[in-house]
Amino acid sequence: MIHHNAMKFIYFFLIYGLLQTSVSAQTPKADILFDNWEYFRAAKLYTEVAAKKPGAAIYFKLGECYRKMHLYRDEVAAYDKVNAFGLFDKSEFYLHYAVSLRSTGRDADAKAAYDTYCSLAPSDFRGPFLRAAIDIANTDHQWDVPVTMTNVSSVNTPNADLCPVLYKDGIVFTSNRKSPGHNKIYGWTGASYLDLYYAAKSKNDSNYTDVSPFGGSRIIKKFNDGPACFSQNFDTIYISRVDRDMSTTANLNVANKNALGIDRVKIFTSAMVHGKWTKAVPLHLNSDAYSVANPYLSKDGSRLYFVSDMPGGYGETDIYYCNREGTTWGQPLNMGGNVNTFNRESYPSEDAGGNFYFASDGYQGFGGLDICVALNKHGQLEKAIPLKYPFNSPQDDFGIMFLRDMKSGYITSNRYEGGTGDDDIFFFDLSKNTINSELTTTIYTIGYRPIKHDLPMPQIVSPTVSIAKQISMPTNFVIYFDLDKYFIRPDAIMHLDSLVTIMNDFPNLTLLASGNCDCRGGTDHNRKLAVKRSNAALMYLNGKGINADRLQGEGYGTKRSPVKCKEGKLYSSDMHQLERRAEFHLQ
Incomplete structure (x- = not known):
């Protein structure tokens, strides 16, 4: 008979061996999911592996999953554990770590991470550039006159709700909420696919009621649909669409997926004919080699703005435009260096004065995506700068849209302050700000402090110093x-x-x-x-x-x-x- 302690010893190694086999099997499976862009499922497996066999490499892959899913707090928690193991062998980790630390309000730790990155990659300008942004944004970072951001709770859910646009008596927005017929899971996020929804304006207040799917089967398809924009008379829609969820093609490697060219975002359009939307058709701007997304139509319908990672740009994604040529669109033109940066630009829009708004993480802003504006000066756009708080936060802020009065509108943000979950829609109203009688010849434009000029405008920010430099406006x-x-x-x-x-x-x-x-x-x-x-x-x-x-x-x-x-x-x-x-x- 085997001694009792010997049995325990054998039992321990049997279990340990099974655990090691399980861990060894889970890691390659998680890596396959990661390479196939199923970050949600990959994160679950990496979490299980890390619990049994913690290590810097596993926590790094876990943090990368959360970074791809824009879950900043989870990302920081994973990266903190990477950092606890000592100097990591991938310099890019410290850049990502610094960005995520800043998004969660840990500015001092973010500076330290940037310093480490600068020492490991001294030739990369991004380190000192983004580190300096922390002090820049913390200096004179908000309006002296309070501007309230109100969560549109009648529309928002714990899921992502984003990018509202005016449509008749309500708004059309994009959401990955669960609803009948919209319950399939997107492998990238673990949530439902994006679809368009319509919310009618309440008759009694500024809230919205009767949220329902928008467009029907001629516009909405199986996978991600949205954001969208409309012509001024609402008879034409332009919509971002992904034709296929590449994260479900687990039998293909990344190179084969890219070769298939079916993972690209494309812009489709549909027209209202006899009260019904026609079948959405792709624009000729689309390509199987790169994505074309986030359409925005100018107020006069003569220009279509969009976002793309096509070759020849300034950074990861740039904003382009094309001019209407009869019934079609001309060749894409890059918005240039006054808008685009080394990083990502997206979500273009305009106001009535021709000022150009967009989101970017390539400016010295507050962290994450920041809403930026390039002022229209005599028909030319000046160099863009980020708006201040509360339009921007340490998290992602994007998709600014003005209502017809040009004093109120919406932004989208996944900010922790006032948020209900993922991306939320926030309402801002600037009409309640009083105008100083001594400043009747002062320019006011969103995101800037006013200066003296010939053209008065409605006040929408505090009348004090400029954010960066003297700003002028077209008369x-x-x-x-x-x-x-x-x-x-x-x-x-x-x-x-x-x-x-x-x-x-x-x-x-x-x-x-x-x-x-x-x-x-x-x-x-x-x-x-x-x-x-x-x-x-x-x-x-x-x-x-x-x-x-x-x-x-x-x-x-x-x-x-x-x-x-x-x-x-x-x-x-x-x-x-x-x-x-x-x-x-x-x-």
Whole structure:
């Protein structure tokens, strides 16, 4: 008979051997899941392995899963354990560690991690650049006049709810909430796929009711759909879509997946015909070699902005645009270095003044994705800078959208302060900020402190010092007209309504409208048409309650054309569209 202690000894090694076999089997399986972009399931296996056989390499892979899923607190917890084992052999770890530490408010630890990265990768500018951002953002980081961010609890869930856009009397937004027919799991996140939802505006308050799936089977497919944007009259939709979940193709390696080209985000469009959406079709901008996503249509419908990782960009993802050419879109053009950086830019949008907004983690902001703005100065975008708190937080902030009054709107954020789960939709209202009577000639633009200038604007930030430098704004607003027409187009109404708001807020302002034409047609005809265009705009403003004594109009024909037409030369429709306009100067 074997001695009792000997039996225990044998039993221990049997169990230990089984555990070691189990751990050895789980690690390769987790690695396969990781390589196949099933980060949710991979994280579960790495957690089990780490509990039985902890080590820096396992915790690093676990942290990478959480980083891919944007679970910053879990990411930091895993990276803390990597750091506890001593100097790690991958320098990139310290860059990721610093970013995640900052997102959870541990700025001192983040600086230390950046210092380690700088010593390991002294030639990489990202280390000192991002380290310096901590002190920059902590200096004069928020408005002196409080701006409240209100969680839109009637829409938000513990899941991701993001990127609302106006649609008729409500909003359309993107969500991975569970709902009937939308319960399949996305291998990347472990949540449901993204789909579009519609929420109707409550009649009694600013909340929303009756959240329901949007679009039907002609727009929404099996996998990720959204975000989306609409034309001004809501008869056309552009939507981001992933045709297939590549994390479910576990029998393929990464190289084969990329070769198949079926994991790319693409933009689809659909039109409303006889009260029904047509089957969504892909834009010719799409490619199997790179992604095209996050569409945003300019207010006049002449330009489509989007995000892409196509070759030749500044960083991981850049923002591009293309101009409308008849019934199709022109070639993609990069937004340039005043917008794009070495890192990621996404979620483009504009306001009525032509200022360009987007999200980025390539500026010296607050951490995570920050909402940035490039001011429109005389038709050219200045170098963008991040907005301040509370528009930005240490977590991800993106997808800013203005309502028609241009004083309120929405952002999306996964911030811990005021959040209910994953990405949430927040409402901001700037109209309650009072205007100092001594500052009636001060510019106000979202995210900046005002400066003295000729053009007053509604106050939406605190009247103190500038965030970084003196900012100026264009004194002209522009609307456009159809060929040989002078009626006010739907895309112009938003701009004119913004002028009404400004003139109501500043009753001492006067306005000069100047009508212009393209170089087709006779001189006398163009002069008369230009007068009709300026008068049409002034009649609209007068009809909205602006006294006629404050309004003045002129018609210039082609005298102020930005296109210097030469006889016998053909010009594109886009160039002629630039000529058919009315400009408004506030004074």
